[in-house]
Amino acid sequence: MDIKPETPWDSTPDISARIVTAIGRIATVLRSGMWEVSTGEGLNPAQAEILQLLQHRTRGVRLTWLARQLSISAASASDSVAALVSKGLIRKARAEDDGRATALHLTPEGEQVVQRLAHALSFADSAASRLAPAQQVQMLTGLFKLIAELQKTDRFPELRACLSCRHFEPNKYPAQEVPHHCALVNAPLPISFLRIDCAEHEPTDPVSQRRNWEAFA
Ligand code: SF4
Structure with missing residues (x-):
């Protein structure tokens, strides 16, 4: 029988499990x-x-x-x-x-x-703002991707996010550094400016919503 040697890290939960634990603690x-x-x-x-x-x-x-x-x-x-x-x-x-x-x-x-x-929640805002700018964008992108995955399970409530907005034009500029566009302000929309709760948000149709979230996931 092929017995694998034990390592000191065998009992470490998967990264996905630790992400969920960290989000829960936060x-x-x-x-x-x-x-x-x-x-x-x-x-x-x-x-x-x-x-x-x-x-x-x-x-x-x-x-x-x-x-x-x-x-x-x-x-x-x-x-x-x-x-x-x-x-x-x-x-x-x-x-x-x-x-x-x-x-x-x-x-x-x-x-x-x-x-x-x-x-x-300003104490948490201050903590997040102390992360390096590139790390903040990386984390925001990761959280959007996680929300996109959760949207597939229908467990996530409706958000006034760019990805479900009729003004959002995904990949309008393919292969560009900033590929997305907001038609309301008529300007390219960098990932670092994607909104989670935008007062100007207008829901798009369910098919486009699903396509946007799935493209982002
Ligand atoms: S910034 Fe606001 S209006 Fe523009 S796409 Fe995002 S949610 Fe829609």
Whole structure:
């Protein structure tokens, strides 16, 4: 029988497993940073996240969309929204595209709370900004690729990212250093400028979305 000799590293988990562990640990630290600040605002983490999701959404959002983004049930999202409405941080209005539906918007007070919450993760932002610029681009690219892989499993909620935007023109300049283009600003779009949450984002059709994410993965 062919017996392989043991090495001191045999029990080391695969790199993929360690990537997932590292992301999980970072997520825990970020959640705890957000928890500290949101508690100071009298909010639980889900309520804080809802306020952040509503920022820069001038047309408002539906309850079902919020539930999908938070990966929680519509009933739980509804409880959190009711609490935020009673605190005066969210208001309900008729949806622009369907008069029978309700859209949720931030109130001016909610907007102020979101701006204060934005500082909750500045410690992590500072840590990331201390990485060498080339390493930051490499890491951003790797994270986009990981999100692209997760998109294939339908486990990732909808993002206002370039890769799902109708203004995104992938590989408009093949073989160039900056191959992609944003039609909204009519300019080449370097990887280092790809957005994860762009206020000007307009969803493209599902086929183009899938093609963009798969091309990037
Ligand atoms: S920058 Fe904004 S508008 Fe341009 S492609 Fe990306 S998401 Fe779309």
